[in-house]
Amino acid sequence: MDTPNENINQDLEVVVKNPVTKIPENQSYGAIVKRQFNKNRPAVWALRMIVFIATIGLFADFLANEKPLMCKYEGKTFFPVVREYIVGLGGSWPTELGNIVDWKTAKYDYVIWAPIPYGQSEMDYMNANYVSPTGEQNVESRRWWHWLGTDEVGRDVMSGMIHGTRIAMMVGVVSMSIASVIGIFMGAMAGYFGDEKIKTSWVNIFLFLASVPIAFFYGFQVRSYAIGDGFQNSLFSALFQILIGIVIFAAILIAGQYLAKFITRIFKIKGETNVPVDILVSRFIEILISVPGLLLIMSIVAIAKPSIMLVMVIIGATSWTGIARFTRGELLRVRNLEYIEAAQSLGYSEWRTIFRHAIPNSLSPVLIAIAFGVAGAILTESFLSFLGIGVEAEVATWGKLLSLARKNFGAWWLALAPGFAIFITVTVYNLMGEGLTDALDPRLKQ
Amino acid sequence: MFKYILTRILYFIPTLLIITLLTFLLSQAAPGDPVETRLQGGMQGAQGGGMSEKQAGEKAYIEMSKKLGLDLPAFYFSLTSQAEPTELYKIYRKKERENLERLINRYGNWDYINPYYLSIKKLEVSLFPIPRDTNTYNGLKVLKEGINSLLNNYDDNKLTIDLANMEAAINTISTIRIDSVTQIEKNYFAEVLPIFNEVKANYAAIKANPSKWKTKLPAINWIGIGNQYHVWLCGNRPWFKSSEDPSLRGGFIRGDFGESYLDGRPVSSIIKDALPITMGLNVVSVTIAYLMSVWLGVYLSKRKDSKVDRVLSIILFILYSLPGFWVATMAIVYLTTNEYGLDWFPTYGLFSNDLADDATFWEVLKDGGAHIILPIFVMTYGSFTYITRQMRGSMLAVLKQDYIRTAVAKGLPDKVVTWKHAFRNSLIPVITMFASLFPAMISGSVVIEVIFSIPGMGRVGYEAVLARNYPVLFTVLIFSAVLTMIGILIADVLYSVADPRISFTKKK
Numbered sequence: 009m010d011t012p013n014e015n016i017n018q019d020l021e022v023v024v025k026n027p028v029t030k031i032p033e034n035q036s037y038g039a040i041v042k043r044q045f046n047k048n049r050p051a052v053w054a055l056r057m058i059v060f061i062a063t064i065g066l067f068a069d070f071l072a073n074e075k076p077l078m079c080k081y082e083g084k085t086f087f088p089v090v091r092e093y094i095v096g097l098g099g100s101w102p103t104e105l106g107n108i109v110d111w112k113t114a115k116y117d118y119v120i121w122a123p124i125p126y127g128q129s130e131m132d133y134m135n136a137n138y139v140s141p142t143g144e145q146n147v148e149s150r151r152w153w154h155w156l157g158t159d160e161v162g163r164d165v166m167s168g169m170i171h172g173t174r175i176a177m178m179v180g181v182v183s184m185s186i187a188s189v190i191g192i193f194m195g196a197m198a199g200y201f202g203d204e205k206i207k208t209s210w211v212n213i214f215l216f217l218a219s220v221p222i223a224f225f226y227g228f229q230v231r232s233y234a235i236g237d238g239f240q241n242s243l244f245s246a247l248f249q250i251l252i253g254i255v256i257f258a259a260i261l262i263a264g265q266y267l268a269k270f271i272t273r274i275f276k277i278k279g280e281t282n283v284p285v286d287i288l289v290s291r292f293i294e295i296l297i298s299v300p301g302l303l304l305i306m307s308i309v310a311i312a313k314p315s316i317m318l319v320m321v322i323i324g325a326t327s328w329t330g331i332a333r334f335t336r337g338e339l340l341r342v343r344n345l346e347y348i349e350a351a352q353s354l355g356y357s358e359w360r361t362i363f364r365h366a367i368p369n370s371l372s373p374v375l376i377a378i379a380f381g382v383a384g385a386i387l388t389e390s391f392l393s394f395l396g397i398g399v400e401a402e403v404a405t406w407g408k409l410l411s412l413a414r415k416n417f418g419a420w421w422l423a424l425a426p427g428f429a430i431f432i433t434v435t436v437y438n439l440m441g442e443g444l445t446d447a448l449d450p451r452l453k454q
Numbered sequence: 455m456f457k458y459i460l461t462r463i464l465y466f467i468p469t470l471l472i473i474t475l476l477t478f479l480l481s482q483a484a485p486g487d488p489v490e491t492r493l494q495g496g497m498q499g500a501q502g503g504g505m506s507e508k509q510a511g512e513k514a515y516i517e518m519s520k521k522l523g524l525d526l527p528a529f530y531f532s533l534t535s536q537a538e539p540t541e542l543y544k545i546y547r548k549k550e551r552e553n554l555e556r557l558i559n560r561y562g563n564w565d566y567i568n569p570y571y572l573s574i575k576k577l578e579v580s581l582f583p584i585p586r587d588t589n590t591y592n593g594l595k596v597l598k599e600g601i602n603s604l605l606n607n608y609d610d611n612k613l614t615i616d617l618a619n620m621e622a623a624i625n626t627i628s629t630i631r632i633d634s635v636t637q638i639e640k641n642y643f644a645e646v647l648p649i650f651n652e653v654k655a656n657y658a659a660i661k662a663n664p665s666k667w668k669t670k671l672p673a674i675n676w677i678g679i680g681n682q683y684h685v686w687l688c689g690n691r692p693w694f695k696s697s698e699d700p701s702l703r704g705g706f707i708r709g710d711f712g713e714s715y716l717d718g719r720p721v722s723s724i725i726k727d728a729l730p731i732t733m734g735l736n737v738v739s740v741t742i743a744y745l746m747s748v749w750l751g752v753y754l755s756k757r758k759d760s761k762v763d764r765v766l767s768i769i770l771f772i773l774y775s776l777p778g779f780w781v782a783t784m785a786i787v788y789l790t791t792n793e794y795g796l797d798w799f800p801t802y803g804l805f806s807n808d809l810a811d812d813a814t815f816w817e818v819l820k821d822g823g824a825h826i827i828l829p830i831f832v833m834t835y836g837s838f839t840y841i842t843r844q845m846r847g848s849m850l851a852v853l854k855q856d857y858i859r860t861a862v863a864k865g866l867p868d869k870v871v872t873w874k875h876a877f878r879n880s881l882i883p884v885i886t887m888f889a890s891l892f893p894a895m896i897s898g899s900v901v902i903e904v905i906f907s908i909p910g911m912g913r914v915g916y917e918a919v920l921a922r923n924y925p926v927l928f929t930v931l932i933f934s935a936v937l938t939m940i941g942i943l944i945a946d947v948l949y950s951v952a953d954p955r956i957s958f959t960k961k962k
Contacts, residue, residue: 036695060946070869090743095582102833120559128952142648148712177525198464221533221672222672224533225533225535225672226672229533229534229535229672230535230669233556235561259725287890291468294469295469295473297473297938297941298469298473298938299476299931299934299935299938300474300892300896300897300900300901300931300934300935300938302895302897303896303897303900303915303930303931304931306479306900306915306916307919307927307928307931308480308917309919310878310918310922310927311480311483311484311485311922312483312920380629383775386679387777390777390779391777391901394779395904395916397919397920407779410779410780410783413783414783414786414905417786417787417791420787420788423783423784423787423788424784427777427780427783427784430774430777431776431780434775435771435772435775438771438774438775440812
């Protein structure tokens with residue numbers, strides 16, 4: 009009974025000990041950032057919106073599905089959607105009711121449908137040819153209403169929107185993960201080593217150049233058929249084969265470097281030269297931004313089989329320049345700080361200094377680039393699928409739904425809903441980026 | 455300054471080289487046989503025909519691959535395994551070549567694979583004189599399909615089955631016929647049999663003498679300038695001399711971008727039609743965007759935190775996030791048809807189809823203007839909002855500076871403070887932005903051109919993607935890269951104009 013009072017007392021004690029008006033002197037950087045971010049109301053709302061959209065994407069199967077969530081058929085209870093979800097994740101589940109019955113016409117003892125009882129590629133023949141959400145629909149009851157209408161062949165637009173959310177979220181996550189890994193690595197190399205920090209002997213450089221073709225041969229050329237056949241099977245097996253290739257490639261290069269060390273030591277070769285890492289990386293970035301990204305992605309996607317995963321990977325592999333530049337700038341600053349000097353004087357290896365000390369302290373500005381990058385990636389992907397490039401026929405994406413509006417100008421719902429979804433998602437990520445920029449900007453620190 | 459621009463243009467060269475390398479790599483990785491695409495399946499008709507047709511098809515194929523420059527090795531050097539011979543590129547047909555590569559990868563003994571391949575070809579030729587009639591029809595069909603399969607398969611099981619099928623066809627089917635002229639009994643397949651046995655023996659020899667270790671050893675071969683990339687880039691026509699030989703190519707740097715796979719039209723003429731349109735649209739749109747947004751940015755920064763500022767800032771932010779292709783789609787759906795009663799603008803293209811040939815200048819201008827309003831609007835609003843926001847921000851930062859306060863304290867009129875002291879300094883970041891804006895605008899014009907059916911570079915590139923018309927696609931890619939680099943260079947030059955403190959030449 010007296011718990012509330014106790015709580016109030018405790019709260020009061022806290023308040024008395026730490027008056028709200030006074031900000032503690034030694035607040036952590038994270039706390040300052042959090043406070044600054046929370047002050048920015050649009051950014052906070054954007055974050056909530058992102059969580060909401062991500063939840064829709066995560067549970068798309070449960071929100072819109074042609075199969076029942078749960079049903080009782082001939083005395084047995086089934087969970088078809090759960091089964092689909094688990095099998096989709098690679099698990100196993102005993103029986104599939106779908107092989108026995110047609111989902112929509114079966115006589116169930118008891119059934120719970122998903123909120124939107126239509127699949128993303130299920131065609132409702134009774135409501136084909138652009139049924140309007142406000143017009144007449146040939147459905148049994150409101151339960152089966154097409155809330156956002158249908159397209160030419162009777163696919164439910166609402167269901168497509170929900171499943172498109174998942175694609176949009178995946179595009180953001182996958183492409184930005186790839187871009188972050190490449191961008192942070194390249195930026196860190198350029199920023200930390202600069203143009204004069206890596207000194208190496210001519211033997212090293214020569215052996216490096218010589219081992220590149222050999223490493224390429226054993227990493228990729230010998231295995232080119234394994235990789236090619238991997239693409240025929242699935243993208244995952246291809247990526248796995250490519251990964252093995254990269255490991256072999258790296259191993260041979262590293263072996264070459266050890267050989268070079270060995271040679272320099274035995275023959276006592278002197279004379280070192282700088283490796284201008286910064287110039288090399290900056291030049292590479294310059295080249296990459298000279299090529300219009302959209303056209304480059306279109307060219308690459310044109311020569312491959314349509315696959316949404318491939319689009320994500322390519323967007324990631326071409327959009328890391330912003331992240332790299334942010335990281336580079338931060339590391340240029342960080343590398344001269346005392347604690348890095350301390351790490352170096354303690355005899356830590358360069359790699360340990362970079363990855364354990366330098367990079368973790370320069371990641372926060374990268375978050376800004378990532379937030380804006382997600383918005384850009386979603387925009388690029390939806391435009392590509394709007395053009396019908398790189399998307400499998402059975403996958404519903406926002407861009408693809410929007411492109412249907414060009415076929416029938418009368419279908420206003422097809423022009424509005426997907427475009428609005430893209431707009432909202434891009435806006436919340438942009439707001440998020442702005443909020444982070446403000447929160448992470450040390451000039452605003454009070 | 456001049457020296458700086460010259461150095462920058464020199465810097466273009468390695469960048470461009472890498473871009474051409476990249477596109478060349480893409481064209482090599484592209485699936486499908488470009489020669490067959492170009493011949494538009496003309497070969498399919500010849501496949502089933504008699505000797506002359508077949509040979510004519512083969513000749514056309516070789517001529518086309520010479521014309522496309524595909525009769526050469528790919529690059530200046532090649533990195534292959536020891537097993538792979540350097541002369542493999544001489545096998546014209548891409549599919550057959552790829553299949554031979556597979557065989558080499560499996561057995562590693564080109565010395566045995568080569569005679570096997572040649573004997574299959576010999577077998578193919580030996581079938582030509584056999585007349586097609588009811589007696590030989592089935593046998594010929596099995597043999598032809600078998601040869602086709604031998605040329606396109608490398609799997610041992612499949613090849614064994616094919617060989618067995620072919621052998622059965624030769625041996626079992628009665629083919630003894632009476633020659634119409636000499637009245638002598640003649641077994642046509644009897645002549646084929648020894649050649650077939652040769653094929654079989656050669657295949658057995660491949661399997662019997664594998665040298666797989668050769669596939670595990672790298673070999674670097676120097677080829678020289680007689681390669682596809684060099685010919686594509688620099689051409690093989692002599693410089694500074696006119697040459698009448700049409701098979702010699704000018705190369706990319708001499709303006710010979712190859713021919714469209716679809717209709718054989720030179721890519722250079724396609725680009726010549728499309729480039730001015732894209733350039734024109736972009737120049738108009740950039741000019742409008744800069745003129746309007748610089749003014750609006752200054753205006754807003756002077757009225758910071760007023761109602762106008764707050765409302766316009768929100769509107770600008772929303773506009774900034776609006777995806778261009780959505781706005782364009784909405785504009786087309788709602789504003790160009792009578793579906794919603796708002797038939798204000800023409801829907802597609804640059805000019806009306808029914809525009810008379812002898813239309814006066816004003817009619818043409820009116821028609822083109824009506825077509826161009828929506829595309830220009832969609833192209834402009836994105837960069838407009840972006841520049842305005844940046845301009846406002848940088849103007850606010852400058853207005854906080856001490857020298858502005860000094861200028862105000864001196865009693866200078868407001869106009870002079872704003873435009874003479876603050877404006878010029880706040881312009882610098884906005885100009886640097888031009889460099890990053892330009893690539894975005896090129897990509898943006900793809901969006902606009904595709905949606906509004908404007909025949910510019912973006913649309914040409916998009917259609918090339920759909921049709922897998924690689925020469926056009928890669929030319930568009932390289933051209934847009936060049937345009938982007940020029941845009942960045944212009945931004946750098948403008949930068950020094952706006953800020954005299956910045957000098958690109960080192961002072962001694």
